[in-house]
Amino acid sequence: MVQKMSCGNAAFAAGNPTESLIRDAFLVSASKRITINPAFLDDEKLPEGERVAVLQEVFNRNIRLRQLERLARCLSPVLGGMLPPNVLVYGPSGTGKSVTCLHFLSTLRALCEARGIPFTFSYVDLTTPHTCFGALNELAIALDGRVRRYRKGIALDHMEETIIQTLNGRDGFMCVLVDEADNVTTDTDLFLTFLAKTLPKKAAPKLFYVFLTNRVEWEKTLDPRILSVLKKTDLIFEPYDAMDLVEILRLRVEKALDGSKVEEGAVRKIAAFASRETGDARKAVELLAKAVKLAEEGSGRLAEAEVDAAERSLELDKTEELIRSLARQQQLALQACYLGFAQRRGRLSTGDAFQVYADLCKAQGTTAISQRRFSDMLNFLDLYGLVNATVISKGRFGKTREMSPSLPSEVASRLLKQE
DNA sequence: ATTCCACCGGAAGGGGCGGGCC
DNA sequence: GGCCCGCCCCTTCCGGTGGAAT
Numbered sequence: 055m056v057q058k059m060s061c062g063n064a065a066f067a068a069g070n071p072t073e074s075l076i077r078d079a080f081l082v083s084a085s086k087r088i089t090i091n092p093a094f095l096d097d098e099k100l101p102e103g104e105r106v107a108v109l110q111e112v113f114n115r116n117i118r119l120r121q122l123e124r125l126a127r128c129l130s131p132v133l134g135g136m137l138p139p140n141v142l143v144y145g146p147s148g149t150g151k152s153v154t155c156l157h158f159l160s161t162l163r164a165l166c167e168a169r170g171i172p173f174t175f176s177y178v179d180l181t182t183p184h185t186c187f188g189a190l191n192e193l194a195i196a197l198d199g200r201v202r203r204y205r206k207g208i209a210l211d212h213m214e215e216t217i218i219q220t221l222n223g224r225d226g227f228m229c230v231l232v233d234e235a236d237n238v239t240t241d242t243d244l245f246l247t248f249l250a251k252t253l254p255k256k257a258a259p260k261l262f263y264v265f266l267t268n269r270v271e272w273e274k275t276l277d278p279r280i281l282s283v284l285k286k287t288d289l290i291f292e293p294y295d296a297m298d299l300v301e302i303l304r305l306r307v308e309k310a311l312d313g314s315k316v317e318e319g320a321v322r323k324i325a326a327f328a329s330r331e332t333g334d335a336r337k338a339v340e341l342l343a344k345a346v347k348l349a350e351e352g353s354g355r356l357a358e359a360e361v362d363a364a365e366r367s368l369e370l371d372k373t374e375e376l377i378r379s380l381a382r383q384q385q386l387a388l389q390a391c392y393l394g395f396a397q398r399r400g401r402l403s404t405g406d407a408f409q410v411y412a413d414l415c416k417a418q419g420t421t422a423i424s425q426r427r428f429s430d431m432l433n434f435l436d437l438y439g440l441v442n443a444t445v446i447s448k449g450r451f452g453k454t455r456e457m458s459p460s461l462p463s464e465v466a467s468r469l470l471k472q473e
Numbered sequence: 474a475t476t477c478c479a480c481c482g483g484a485a486g487g488g489g490c491g492g493g494c495c
Numbered sequence: 496g497g498c499c500c501g502c503c504c505c506t507t508c509c510g511g512t513g514g515a516a517t
Binding site: 425 | 480492493494
Binding site for chain 3: 423424426427445446447448449450451452453
């Protein structure tokens with residue numbers, strides 16, 4: 055069909071069937087179109103300015119008000135020229151920790167500016183795990199505003215010195231916001247000691263920190279001496295409740311969609327799903343986007359049925375994503391299990407599964423791992439809910455793990471079709 | 474009561490690899 | 496850029512185990 059379009063004049067001839075075909079297709083999809091501005095359904099694509107505006111709107115609707123109040127109580131001494139305590143913010147992912155804190159700090163900066171109090175803040179993003187060196191690197195980048203990373207292989211002392219030098223060019227109050235502070239994989243204590251002890255002593259600005267983490271037990275893994283030096287205050291960010299999520303979703307609907315094609319019940323249902331699960335706003339928006347896509351392919355209206363379908367489809371996507379992210383051997387083990395299930399009608403013992411797996415390996419020319427390892431792998435697959443495995447005794451015929459399938463049939467059949 | 478199956482799961486040791494350091 | 500050390504993955508070894516069979 056594409057070729058037909060390219061043949062110049064013919065396309066302009068009256069009554070060209072292809073032309074009307076295209077026009078009809080366009081009209082049908084246009085009539086079903088719900089999205090007006092897709093960028094508002096995907097934070098990654100939203101330009102920085104718009105993102106700030108959306109957030110502003112969220113905060114104007116009194117969402118996260120209590121959390122902002124708590125932050126204000128802790129950090130407002132800055133306005134009086136006093137050094138506030140360090141703050142540790144706990145909260146599950148998607149509860150708006152980072153955005154709320156960023157919003158708060160930039161508002162605080164504006165207030166300070168109006169009063170002539172020098173105040174700056176930097177944002178250190180440790181969302182991807184870092185070694186101590188990597189964390190210092192991120193900190194240095196955040197402070198001096200360069201894009202380029204420092205070269206690997208520089209001594210830690212030297213990194214620390216660089217950071218101190220950078221800070222000594224400034225004065226007044228300075229807040230460092232450390233996102234996902236628990237993500238320092240090695241020498242966490244070293245990193246924190248540097249932040250809590252060395253920097254305040256050697257650097258010119260009056261420093262305080264806001265640490266964000268979603269692991270409540272993080273504090274327990276730290277050296278108690280560091281904790282005492284930190285002199286921190288703890289804040290908790292509760293997950294969004296269904297009402298908050300409804301507000302957040304409504305805002306997105308207003309910005310991104312044709313409101314007349316979106317049913318209120320659908321929005322409430324998404325909020326209910328998301329709040330029942332984790333109260334994660336990102337997940338809620340993701341579910342909204344998926345439901346809209348399904349609605350545009352189908353009825354052209356976003357109703358509760360589309361939400362249900364989207365929720366199910368996301369669930370399937372998630373398991374497939376999980377399977378894709380498995381290591382090669384783990385994938386083979388999983389395939390072997392489901393091959394075995396297909397051959398032996400469901401139930402499968404470790405020995406049987408290992409046999410299938412070994413054959414599979416031979417067929418693909420990979421070397422098989424030992425049965426001991428394979429057994430651990432089955433444990434792992436069970437842990438992730440990709441198979442069901444329970445240890446049972448068959449008396450005289452030994453003890454074994456009996457496995458049964460747990461994946462939805464669509465996923466399982468797609469798994470078997472691979473290669 | 475004892476035996477015995479078929480595997481479980483802990484321990485120990487080896488090898489490869491990547492991060493930290495110079 | 497290159498070396499070294501620690502960590503992780505893997506294998507091998509082996510004592511342990513629940514209940515049908517005897």
